[in-house]
Amino acid sequence: MSAALAPQATAQTTAAPRTIVIGGGIAGLASAALLAREGHAVTLLEARPELGGRAGTWDVDGFRFDTGPSWYLMPEVFEHFYRLFGTSAAEQLDLVRLDPGYRVFFEGDATPLDIADEREANIRLFDSVQPGAGAALARYLESARETYEMAVHRFLYSSFESFSPFLVKDVVTRLGRLGRLLLQPLDKFVAGYVDDPRLRQVLGYPAVFLGSSPDQTPSMYHLMSHLDLVDGVLYPQGGFTRLIESITAIAVAEGVEIINGARVTAIRTESRVSPGGRLGARRGAPYGKARVTGVSYIAADSTLVRLDADRVVSAADLHHTETELLPERLQTYPEPWWNTRVSGPGAVLVMLGITGELTPLQHHTLFFTEDWGDNFGRIFGKTPSIPSPASFYVCKPSATDASVAPEGHTNLFILVPVPADPEMGRGGVNGDGSPIVEGVADNTIAQLAEWAGIPDLADRIVVRRTVGPADFSEDLNSWRGGALGPAHTLKQSAFLRGSNVSKKVDGLYYAGGTTIPGIGLPMCLISAEILLKRVRGDVSTGPLPEPLAARPANQPASRPATAAPDTAELPA
Structure with missing residues (x-):
């Protein structure tokens, strides 16, 4: 392990904020690692015996299967996350560049297309399928590059807590174009560049990565073609379980306590009293909110445990968190809200x-x-x-x-x-x-x-x-049994997607693919960083400076306090 991942020394001076993270997928692990680096005493609770969430693994008879994500795209996002902790993707993973990046078979066509690992080869490929499509692809990819860079520096790493950071020249001068990209569906946008149906499908299929279809996905997401047709596709030797193992190791090195077999049954809260002595968070009173006090969970030995905390971060499915772990009066996203979602x-x-x-x-x-x-x-x-x-x-x-x-x-x-x-x-x-x-x-x-x-x-x-x-x-606990999360339609993208903070419970935050910025392993890593920015009150729109400061020396790694186990159901 890199020396940069060694646990940080602590001194017994000031008690660290006690934070519980629910869910041991990539977003939960990354969130726990970042908050621990910030000086929080973090306990991560995972209901299943293994970590990884959707990025799981299955071993049998000498075969090892990744049971979820299998595309390593946006390598700079992974690299940035590792560099926040003073390490790198090269130190943590053995990455192989795939060439071709992928092959495509089309119904009724015996000849597949091989998408290469670099831009110029793909331009030549498009031109061989449809004369003139190579030049069109070059224009398409230039637009994708510009849109991608804008997204990374101005939108993907934003919590949307404030809109003032967007009032900058490079955003304001592009408002007209951004509006068209948001309102025009991807399939119509692609049709403006190429005619051949096979090439349209190659440019339109990234919508599936976003849990949507080309006719429902905003053309803003044509930026995805920059990832596979220009940047190429990588693979971590050993499978995506190696990615999970590496982030787990970082979290543990930062002092995170991980408890498997811990199924959270409730997020516990208390009403906050206003200066006038009246209780907030009752009957929707505007003068106060509830405050998180911890969680209740069923341990691997079936005992019911209360764990106290100053903050709770749920990296579990947002629908499950809101509708199952909170009482209705404290739900920011109650069931009627989900009934309008896709x-x-x-x-x-x-x-x-x-x-x-x-x-x-x-x-x-x-x-x-x-x-x-x-x-x-x-x-x-x-x-x-x-x-x-x-x-x-x-x-x-x-x-x-x-x-x-x-x-x-x-x-x-x-x-x-x-x-x-x-x-x-x-x-x-x-x-x-x-x-x-x-x-x-x-x-x-x-x-x-x-x-x-x-x-x-x-x-x-x-x-x-x-x-x-x-x-x-x-x-x-996936909403409606979906494999990915809420689709990236116009009404479910950027600030219109579920927020990463509760509006009704102070100290309750969210991370993962069901909140901002969205679906996919890179997005989950970004969601963890946005969470840290939200906790800090940082409204900047770009990635954080690398590396993060070491864990504060005056922060002891004290753990969230555990009350005595109880066999009775506990109130939320």
Whole structure:
């Protein structure tokens, strides 16, 4: 471990703020590490036996599967996070650049497209598919670069606590263009550059990363094409579990206490008394709010525990936090608010261990149906149904990483976007999942075999596991069983997305993909940094200076106080 990650010395002078972080996914771990570095005494509570949340792992018979994120994009965000702690991505991870970045199969077309790891090769590729599309792509990517840089320096790292920092020349002079990018959907924006439907799909598919569809995603997000078509796609050897391990190590080195098997049942509060002696936070009184006092959780041994704290940060699903862990009167985002929101897609995940090699597939391979409108309409429409045939994604990490499969075998991870509906059921091992989930898996395996020209694929399966929307709902408390979180539609982006602070409970904060800035591992790291800025009262819009100051020497790493376990249910 880098010397920069060694625990900071403390002196017994001033008691550190006591902070509880709920949830051990990447956002919770990053938030805990940053707050501990700031001088907080942090305890992280994770309900599951393992850390990582959606970025989990499954090991069986020599295969190791990442069960969630598999694209390493926005490398500068990871690098910045590591540098805040005096280390670097190169010290923490063994990153490999993928070339091609990914392959795309199209329905009814026997020739896939390989997206290269650098800009000029992709310009040549577009021109070979549609004469003149290369020059159009160059203009598109220049717009994507400019928009991306604007987003990073002015929007992604903002808590939107104040809008005065946006009143600067580079934002004000671009207000007209920014307005058009917000109001025009991505599919219409792409159509203004290229005609070939395959190229339109390549430029439009990043909407899926955002939990949305090209016709509902603001064209502001065309900035995503800068990430894969210019910056390229990386992969951490050992899988994304290595990323989680590295951030966990940083958190522990900063003094974070991690408790697994701790299922939080309530965020505890007390009413704050106004100067006149009247209680705030009653009947919506304007003169005061409730104040957080800690949490109640069920420990691994089934005892009920009260843990006191000055602050609570929930990196769990925002819907779960608001509607399950707080009484209705203290909910900033009650159920009626969620009834007006749009969920990102659900997903059926299929993990397969295969004998032999699958040469038609790259590390990342996408399969796109011809009628995208119908495909997305079935997922996001008013009467949702499972697309068939479906557009889906396949990851073959064994193409890059020999450690994820036994010698002579292939590791496959398949993600099929479906409606966010827990009624589809759970997945299982070796076909033991719900009939709907296993049916989606069977159909997708058959479709993959046909489109990629691997007729014996099903016969070569030696390991099989599926995950369904009910798994996301029950295991990760995911709203509506969605795989990602609220979709990045216009009304659910930037300051219109869920805030990272409670309006009704002082000392209660939020982090993760269901709050600002949004979905994805880089966004979750940024959400942790925005949280720190919110706690500091920092309204700046850019990344924090690197590195962070060492933990204050006068802050003892005292822990949140634990009351005696109780077997009775505790009030919130």
